[in-house]
Amino acid sequence: MDLQKRPELLAPAGDEERLEAALHYGADAVYLGGKLFNMRAATESFDSNKLKLAVEKCHAIGTKVHLVANTLPRNNEVPELPAFFEQAADAGVDAFIIADVGVMRMAQKYAPNIDIHMSTQTADHVVDAQQRAIRNHHSRRLRHDLGAKRIVMAREVCLDDIAEIRAKTSKDLEIECFVHGAMCMSFSGRCMLSNYMTGRDANRGDCAQPCRWKYHLVEEKRPGQYFEITDDKDGTYILNSQDMCMIEHIPELVEAGVDSFKIEGRAKSAYYAAAVTNAYRAAIDEYLANPSHDFKPSKWIVDEMKKISYRDYCTGFYFNNPNENAHVYYDGIYIREWDIIANVLEGTADGAIKVIQRNRFYKGDELEVLMPATEPFTITVDTMWNEKGEEIDVAPNPMAEIKIACDKEIPAGAILRKQKD
Secondary structure, eight states: OOTTOOOEEEEEOSSHHHHHHHHHTTOSEEEEEBSSSOSOTTSOOBOHHHHHHHHHHHHHTTOEEEEEEOSOOOGGGGGGHHHHHHHHHHHTOSEEEEOOHHHHHHHHHHSTTSEEEEOTTOOOSSSOGGGOSSOSHHHHHHHHHHTOSEEEOOTTOOHHHHHHHHHTSOTTSEEEEEEEEEOOSSGGGOOOHHHHHHSOOGGGTOOOOGGGSOBOEEOTTSTTOEEOSSSOTTOBOTTOBOEEEOTTOHHHHHHHTOOEEEEOOTTSOHHHHHHHHHHHHHHHHHHHHSOOTTOOOOHHHHHGGGSSSBOOEEOTTTTSSOOTTOBOOSOSSOBOOEEEEEEEEEEEETTEEEEEESSOEETTOEEEEEOTTSOOEEEEOOOEEOTTSOEESEEOSTTOEEEEEOOSOOOTTOEEEEEOO
């Protein structure tokens, strides 16, 4: 395996702000959704006009755009597919991410020059019930024969199987794998629990995440009596999985033949998109500068993984089976150890930076600076001014524009953050 092969870094872009973050912090490609056929109903998404502008912005700096069309359309939605694909082709997207073979055929008809990437949620009936996600080389060959350029692997596939799939399929067929983000307790996201319990369909982008809820046992003849499944007074989150993090395993992914490293999180914040993209960009670049089987990224890069909103981490199924601690038993919420204080609007000039405030901060605070391809460093807020030019001791109002005295070079687009007390 070519250890110097440069994998694509594919970042999520749930809206225009998150798109900007992914681009600024080094994504090779982004994936985003339109107003239709989008598995993230909670995101703002891109209408046809915004999509065209987004593609222009990405292509201007050499970044590719992958448009999701990964729901399973119902009969009444099928007539909307031709216009959807034609408008996307007109906008200039580079690829469609598709979960349904019938939708794939329509994309090939109405947008014949756009690449097809088959989603991790793709299912078929030519393999047995245990292999319905794209997880074996026969299924991959079928997709390639049908015209797919890339396959997004199921999260349940281990690295050994990915390597075998790579060896037994055409080198023209690319492999994309999730490397970071939330894990789903169901098989490749095919889950009916949310729909059954809340009426919100996970397979149409509206999951209520009941797998993150706390559960007890109830005995049939003792209604209202809840029995804890463990000795923990808080009960057990028996369906709640850890997040995936593969940033310390880049050589293994490359050696297995993965072409694209995908970060999960279109519904997450712009800061998440920035910080995770930046960390993986730095890790990949360090690896390519000195590729080896035992490569590990710098400590500051690994530390970035705990400066975002996260659940405890695991490596998913990549090393055959999840480790014994791959569940999150304490609750369904994220760990948040850092606050975003401000985004830098104007870089250092005349001894100051201009920021837009996100959270309250004070004179004397030490803030950490996140900027592309650079180890984070701290600055101290010695002097700051409000929009009227008045010197202030506290910045109390979110979205206010503040100037901060600064003698270090900080560019526009940088992020200021602070560890929680």
